[in-house]
Amino acid sequence: MEAVRSERNAEKLPPLQGPVMQRTRLQVWFIRVCSSILIWTCLVQLAAVGELWHPRVLTGYTGPTKMSARREGALPPSPPPFVPARRYTSNGFLRVTCNGGLNQMRSAICDMVTIARLLNLTLLVPELDKTSFWADPSNFEDIFDVGHFINSLRDEVRIIKRLPKRLGLRYGYQPLAMPPVSWSNEQYYLQQILPLFDKHTVIHFNRTDSRLANNGISLELQKLRCRVNFQALKFTPEIEALGNKLIGIIKQKGPYLALHLRYEMDMLAFSGCTHGCTEVEAEELKQLRYAFPWWREKEILSEEKRSNGLCPLTPEETALILQALGFHKDTQIYIASGEIYGNQRRLAALRAAFPNIVKKEMLLAPDDLRLFQNHSSQMAALDFMVSVASDIFVPTYDGNMARVVEGHRRNLGFKKTFQLDRRKLVELLDLHQNGTLSLDEFSVSVRLAHERRMGQPAQRRVIPNKPKEEEYFYSNPQECLCEGITCADSFAPGNKTIFK
Numbered sequence: 001m002e003a004v005r006s007e008r009n010a011e012k013l014p015p016l017q018g019p020v021m022q023r024t025r026l027q028v029w030f031i032r033v034c035s036s037i038l039i040w041t042c043l044v045q046l047a048a049v050g051e052l053w054h055p056r057v058l059t060g061y062t063g064p065t066k067m068s069a070r071r072e073g074a075l076p077p078s079p080p081p082f083v084p085a086r087r088y089t090s091n092g093f094l095r096v097t098c099n100g101g102l103n104q105m106r107s108a109i110c111d112m113v114t115i116a117r118l119l120n121l122t123l124l125v126p127e128l129d130k131t132s133f134w135a136d137p138s139n140f141e142d143i144f145d146v147g148h149f150i151n152s153l154r155d156e157v158r159i160i161k162r163l164p165k166r167l168g169l170r171y172g173y174q175p176l177a178m179p180p181v182s183w184s185n186e187q188y189y190l191q192q193i194l195p196l197f198d199k200h201t202v203i204h205f206n207r208t209d210s211r212l213a214n215n216g217i218s219l220e221l222q223k224l225r226c227r228v229n230f231q232a233l234k235f236t237p238e239i240e241a242l243g244n245k246l247i248g249i250i251k252q253k254g255p256y257l258a259l260h261l262r263y264e265m266d267m268l269a270f271s272g273c274t275h276g277c278t279e280v281e282a283e284e285l286k287q288l289r290y291a292f293p294w295w296r297e298k299e300i301l302s303e304e305k306r307s308n309g310l311c312p313l314t315p316e317e318t319a320l321i322l323q324a325l326g327f328h329k330d331t332q333i334y335i336a337s338g339e340i341y342g343n344q345r346r347l348a349a350l351r352a353a354f355p356n357i358v359k360k361e362m363l364l365a366p367d368d369l370r371l372f373q374n375h376s377s378q379m380a381a382l383d384f385m386v387s388v389a390s391d392i393f394v395p396t397y398d399g400n401m402a403r404v405v406e407g408h409r410r411n412l413g414f415k416k417t418f419q420l421d422r423r424k425l426v427e428l429l430d431l432h433q434n435g436t437l438s439l440d441e442f443s444v445s446v447r448l449a450h451e452r453r454m455g456q457p458a459q460r461r462v463i464p465n466k467p468k469e470e471e472y473f474y475s476n477p478q479e480c481l482c483e484g485i486t487c488a489d490s491f492a493p494g495n496k497t498i499f500k
Contacts, residue, residue, distance in 0.1 A: 037224040063149045083155040090122040092197035093163060095126045095175060095204040102143070102384070103400035105129060107474050108208035110228040113157055113369060114221050115212065118186060120195050122158045125150070126208075128377070133266045133292065136376045143377055145234045152232045156224060167202055175202035180211045183467035186218065213471040215462050225473065226480035229404075230411055235381050243385035250386065256332040256358075258390035259322075260383075260405070261350075262312040262397035265341045272300025273311035281342070296412055309423025312397035315346045319353040321420070322394070324446035332356045334390065336383035336401075338376065360386070393417045393455075403475035409455060410481055417455035426447050457482060 013354050093477065096112045098105035116123040125140050140146055150159045167173045176196060181188060196203060210390070212225075235243065249255050268274065269289045274282040282302075290298060305311050310418075322331075333354050340346055351357055360382055361369065372378045380401065387393050387405045393415070395402030409415040425446065432442040460478050463470035 050280070083152070085154045085158075086156055088120050088158075090158060091120050091194065092122070092125060092200065093167065094119075094121040094204040095124045095127075095163070095202060096208050097129070097204070097206050098179045098208045099129045100209055101129075101400060102130065102380040104209055106229070106233060106378075106404060107400065107421075108211070109233060110225045110474070111212040112205065112208055113153060113159075113228045113232070114224050115180075115189055115225055116157045116218075117191075118189055118221060122160060124163065125159060125161050133270075136374075136378075138375050138377050141236070142291070142375070143236065143239065143381060144297040145236055148234050149232050153228065154185070156227075163202065173202070175204045176200040177204040177206050179204055179207035179481070182210050183213045185213045185216050186221070214460070214467055214470060219479055222473070222477065222479040226411075227475050228476065229477075230480075232407065235385070238371070239378060239381050240385075242364070242372075243382050245368075246360055246363060246382060247386055247389045250332070250334055250358065253332055255391040256334050256337050256390045257322075257327065258334045258387040260387060260393070260395035260397075260402055261315060261318060261335050261337045261340060262395065262399055262402070263315055263340050263346065264338045266395065267312055267399070270297075270343055271305065271311060272297070272302055273305055274302045275306050275311060276314040276316060276346075277342075297309060306378075306426055307423075309421070309426060311422070313422065313425070315340065316349040317425070318396050320348045320429065320432070320442075321425060321446060323353055324443040325418070325450065326447065327354070330352060330356055332358065333456075334386055335359050336387045338379070342473075388412070391416070394420070396420065397422075398475075406455060407477055408476045410457075410476060412453050414457055414481075418450060419453040419455070421453060423451050429465060 033145055033253055061214075094112065094116050096108070098108045100108070105126075105128055112126060113123060114120075125146060128136075128138060128143070130137055138357070140149075153159060165171065167175075175347075176199075180193065217225075234240070265285070265288070268291075269278070269285040272285075272289065274285060277285070289300075302311070320335075331354055333356065335357060347357075353436070360379075369379075372382070384401065384405060387401075388408045393405060393409060395405070395418075398419070406417045406419070409417045428437065428445050428449075431437040432439070437445065457478075458476065460473070460476045461471040
């Protein structure tokens with residue numbers, strides 16, 4: 001009977017085998033399809049990650065990308081370790097358009113990061129000025145290392161490269177555009193600006209110069225301003241490499257003085273300072289001033305401004321001052337500036353007094369500077385690096401570059417930086433040139449006037465209700481420099497005047 005049952009079962013099995021096999025094949029087919037989809041998804045994700053870090057490894061692409069621009073055989077630098085990101089609920093997006101030259105924009109970027117931190121905002125990578133006198137087309141990433149900027153501040157502020165699509169102009173979104181009030185404190189931003197984000201998801205600050213007060217800001221925020229300035233705003237690898245090459249060339253010849261000779265056409269035109277210029281040159285500068293409608297001050301009394309110390313020293317005056325300060329004829333001087341107004345004619349007296357004068361155009365090959373031509377901010381970045389690294393720094397005018405370089409040199413151990421008292425110097429120069437003071441008397445007076453104006457530790461000068469006249473935060477960020485010491489009483493030992 002058992003055998004009969006087995007035979008009957010065997011006879012019954014074949015009709016059932018077809019549907020079972022079809023079902024099994026469907027399952028296998030379904031598993032294969034799902035596996036293929038999963039594998040392709042993983043490959044796509046790996047390729048995306050690989051494109052971020054090592055595009056050639058996964059894609060084999062050798063086109064003209066930034067990665068392929070590296071020297072053949074050179075290993076790409078490993079990414080810096082990320083600091084933990086700060087977690088916070090963003091109150092909105094802050095877009096900023098910086099105005100002015102490189103160092104005015106640099107200070108503004110530090111302020112904007114600080115304001116974004118104060119108000120818990122998401123900051124867009126700052127836009128740079130392209131419409132001013134210099135007409136430099138450079139973007140942020142052409143001058144600064146944007147990846148380093150974003151990642152080094154991620155524990156303080158969320159920084160993004162572009163707005164979400166839904167908040168773009170293409171989708172009809174119009175941000176609120178406004179300039180914040182100059183020299184404002186924390187209360188202004190907390191009470192006047194923050195409530196605006198209840199109505200506007202995005203606010204665009206279309207002017208950023210001097211929008212945060214020098215003083216009366218909390219210690220935490222002042223230190224953040226320093227951190228952005230000294231650490232986060234790092235130049236691109238290309239600028240850093242060429243700047244270091246330039247510094248190396250100069251140092252091979254010995255110690256050097258960096259002279260920020262701010263005697264350029266734009267400076268003279270907008271300041272109205274024409275002392276030493278011919279009548280034709282003075283008229284040319286005036287016409288340039290009138291050609292820019294955004295420059296409000298048109299009629300300027302040059303000699304009055306000069307007497308008040310509000311004009312840059314001329315190259316001829318600079319030569320006399322450097323001699324009076326005790327610098328020898330063989331001193332190596334690097335001129336950190338653009339084209340001097342009047343060219344070689346105006347530099348003749350300075351070259352006669354100090355023949356060992358160099359500029360970047362003299363020391364670097366044309367091919368080195370080719371990519372930087374017509375990009376004034378990138379050229380200024382080279383001068384900035386050379387000035388910060390110099391043994392002595394002498395600015396002939398206390399503009400933005402002079403003040404920001406001074407702050408960096410203080411941060412590097414109070415490197416010798418002359419803060420020329422131009423009002424006093426103009427008085428002494430005129431007395432010497434009319435024969436009232438002999439050369440020796442003139443020299444002694446100049447040195448005495450600058451004994452304590454060489455970048456020593458000092459309290460930042462505060463003038464209540466006159467922020468334009470008080471000492472600039474970025475030239476003397478004492479909150480970041482003087483922990484554990486009293487700045488007013490601590491002077492660098494052996495900080496003598498004579499260049500050796």
